[in-house]
Amino acid sequence: LELYLSGQVYRCGFAPRRVQCAPALPNHCLAMPILTFRDIVLGFGHPLLLDGVNFQIDRGERLWLIGRNGAGKSTLLELIAGEIQPEGGEIVRAQGLRVAQLAQEVPLGTCGSIFHVVSQGLGQAGELIERYHQLAHDVAEDHSLMDALEECQHALESIDGWALTQRVDTVLSKLELDADTDMATLSGGMQRRVMLARALVSEPDLLLLDEPTNHLDIAAITWLEEFLLNWDGALLFITHDRAFLQRLATRIIELDRGKLADFPGDYATYLARKEAMLADEERQNALFDKRL
Numbered sequence: 001l002e003l004y005l006s007g008q009v010y011r012c013g014f015a016p017r018r019v020q021c022a023p024a025l026p027n028h029c030l031a032m033p034i035l036t037f038r039d040i041v042l043g044f045g046h047p048l049l050l051d052g053v054n055f056q057i058d059r060g061e062r063l064w065l066i067g068r069n070g071a072g073k074s075t076l077l078e079l080i081a082g083e084i085q086p087e088g089g090e091i092v093r094a095q096g097l098r099v100a101q102l103a104q105e106v107p108l109g110t111c112g113s114i115f116h117v118v119s120q121g122l123g124q125a126g127e128l129i130e131r132y133h134q135l136a137h138d139v140a141e142d143h144s145l146m147d148a149l150e151e152c153q154h155a156l157e158s159i160d161g162w163a164l165t166q167r168v169d170t171v172l173s174k175l176e177l178d179a180d181t182d183m184a185t186l187s188g189g190m191q192r193r194v195m196l197a198r199a200l201v202s203e204p205d206l207l208l209l210d211e212p213t214n215h216l217d218i219a220a221i222t223w224l225e226e227f228l229l230n231w232d233g234a235l236l237f238i239t240h241d242r243a244f245l246q247r248l249a250t251r252i253i254e255l256d257r258g259k260l261a262d263f264p265g266d267y268a269t270y271l272a273r274k275e276a277m278l279a280d281e282e283r284q285n286a287l288f289d290k291r292l
């Protein structure tokens with residue numbers, strides 16, 4: 001439950017919590033584009049979902065993407081993730097850009113234990129961490145695996161694997177996920193929570209989150225907010241949780257009828273500018289009607 005009073009959002013659970021606006025970005029995070037859209041066009045027919053869209057994402061920014069249902073918000077995320085290609089224009093990515101995404105739907109074929117799925121977010125290092133996790137579990141019943149376990153330990157040490165293992169364990173703990181539970185036994189909501197964990201452990205340069213607070217309790221949302229506030233990567237997210245966006249967003253982009261409007265600043269700044277724009281539009285319409 002959320003209350004919206006005098007420009008502030010309160011999220012209510014066991015006790016109301018006042019949510020502060022997002023802090024300003026430090027200077028070193030400014031004006032460092034990691035991704036740029038140049039005249040991007042995409043339609044899947046007509047009308048166009050994206051009609052000559054231009055924008056960029058800078059390192060360290062936290063952008064809220066807003067738009068009506070069907071406007072193309074999820075499609076925009078898929079373009080950024082490289083899952084689909086535009087029909088026109090150019091997408092420029094910083095060299096070596098790492099992107100991770102939490103989509104609305106869990107990808108088909110996602111299976112195995114929670115630990116297996118989450119550690120996949122670490123790529124090859126994740127495979128090694130998962131092997132160690134499995135050997136450490138099995139060696140209690142089969143002592144012949146001790147040599148394999150020691151070999152795996154040395155391999156982990158060579159890639160700072162213990163820090164990566166700790167990262168996986170911390171995210172699983174904070175999101176209240178049991179590492180050994182099989183994905184097939186989870187509800188759809190819990191499976192999305194697992195996919196969120198996988199996106200977070202990868203610590204990408206750009207993180208794309210589609211409704212990340214769905215199926216999370218207040219404690220998990222609070223931890224996620226703190227994690228993202230202290231994380232130095234760029235974030236682009238879609239959410240209906242106004243408390244979440246008010247605390248995180250440092251810039252807002254609005255997709256409407258194929259065009260993208262840019263509102264630098266936090267949620268309160270966006271509301272003020274939007275109100276002024278609507279008032280100006282009403283004045284222009286009234287003047288036009290008067291001339292008729």
